[in-house]
Amino acid sequence: MRKLKMKKLMSLLLALTMVLALAACGSREANKTQDGSxxxxxxxxxxxxxxxxxxxxxxxxxxxxxxxxxxxxxxxxxxxxxxxxxxxxxxxxxxxxxxxxxxxxxxxxxxxxxxxxxxxxxxxxxxxxxNAQVVLVKEGTAYNGTESLIGKTVVAEQGSAGENTVKADDNLKQANFVPKTLQTDCLMELKSGTADAAVLDLTLAKTMTGEGTSYNDIVIVDYLAEExxxxxxxxxxxxxxxxxxxxxxxxxxxxxxxxxxxxxxxxxx
Structure with a gap:
């Protein structure tokens, strides 16, 4: 009887060992897939x-x-x-x-x-x-450096280099900064007059402003950061x-x- 019980116990242990080995192998394969190239x-x-x-x-x-x-x-x-x-x-x-x-x-x-x-x-x-971060205003707006924007409403894209530039400039820190979802939203705010200035990427600003565009009365007045x-x-x-x-x-x-x-x-x- 004891021999029979011992054989059953050994069989059970062997089966358990195989299950654990297969589980470990599967885990290694899963990690390999997850952490691979x-x-x-x-x-x-x-x-x-x-x-x-x-x-x-x-x-x-x-x-x-x-x-x-x-x-x-x-x-x-x-x-x-x-x-x-x-x-x-x-x-x-x-x-x-x-x-x-x-x-x-x-x-x-x-x-x-x-x-x-x-x-x-x-x-x-x-x-x-x-690229560069540039300041844009409506044509005819008086501008003499970022100190001109202290206390004014300035927009830039949320989470962008433009926002970082605003937060890094001592004068712009004293502006009323309003983050927007897109850079194009910033241009719309500027055109409608709900913002006094925008800090945007030069690449976008050159393409979307000036003669022949929807923002022909928006001009670049300052370069703040090259990138x-x-x-x-x-x-x-x-x-x-x-x-x-x-x-x-x-x-x-x-x-x-x-x-x-x-x-x-x-x-x-």
């Missing part, structure tokens, strides 16, 4: 999900209803080299990093300013386009290095220069 992850899907906001001339829909822009075209050309289908998803700029880490998107490709804080949280490509644009991926993503290689090719073969000329932009190198 980001490039393999997107190639497994066959597409790169690109987060963007409506930001002319980087990503926007033209008068013919065609989705285009410098970043749009560059992303499509890069995806072709990677063997991936680009899928553009409009995002809330203020929650862009949350969406990136949640894998709702695979990158932020939308005139993203490179800074140390973002580099600490995301994997960002080498610079490819130059560069990069494409952001999840921290540690190996996609970034591959995109950098492709960018090098595009700089060398003239693709970058042709796109910059088409959209009136200045390259970072």
């Amino acid at each position: 980001d490039l393999d992850y997107v190639k497994g899907k066959g597409k790169l999900i690109i987060g963007y906001t409506n930001y002319e001339p980087m990503n926007y829909t033209d008068e013919n209803g065609v989705f285009t822009g410098f970043d749009t075209e560059l992303a499509m050309l890069t995806c072709e080299k990677l063997g991936l289908e680009p899928e553009f998803v409009e995002i809330n700029w203020d929650t862009k990093e949350v969406e990136l880490n949640a894998k709702s998107i695979d990158c932020i490709w939308n005139g993203l300013t490179i800074d140390d804080e973002r580099k600490a949280k995301m994997e960002i490509t080498k610079p490819y386009v130059k 560069d644009y990069g494409v952001a991926f999840r921290k540690g993503s190996d996609i970034c290095a591959e995109v950098n290689k492709i960018f090098d090719e595009f700089f060398e073969d003239g693709t970058m220069a042709a796109l910059a000329e088409k959209y009136g932009l200045e390259l970072a190198k």
Whole structure:
């Protein structure tokens, strides 16, 4: 009887050991998939999900209803080299990093300013386009530096380099700062007179203001900060290095220069 009980106990222990071993193996495989190559992850899907906001001339829909822009075209050309289908998803700029880490998107490709804080949280490509933060007012407005805006209403896109510039300027800190969802919202506030000034990206300001635009009475009066644009991926993503290689090719073969000329932009190198 004792021998029979011992055999049953040994069989039970053996079965339990096998279950635990299989569970451990499954856990290792799950972790391997979760922590593996980001490039393999997107190639497994066959597409790169690109987060963007409506930001002319980087990503926007033209008068013919065609989705285009410098970043749009560059992303499509890069995806072709990677063997991936680009899928553009409009995002809330203020929650862009949350969406990136949640894998709702695979990158932020939308005139993203490179800074140390973002580099600490995301994997960002080498610079490819130059930009600056500029002050815009209605034509005829008296302006003598940012001290002219103390106590005035100033708008910038929430979570943007423009907002950071406002918060870093001693005079603009004393303005009535109102964050807006989009840079285009800032232009509308300025045109309607509900804002006295806006701090926006030069790339957008040059495209959307002046003669022949809807904001022909809006002018650039000051340059506050020069910066560069990069494409952001999840921290540690190996996609970034591959995109950098492709960018090098595009700089060398003239693709970058042709796109910059088409959209009136200045390259970072």
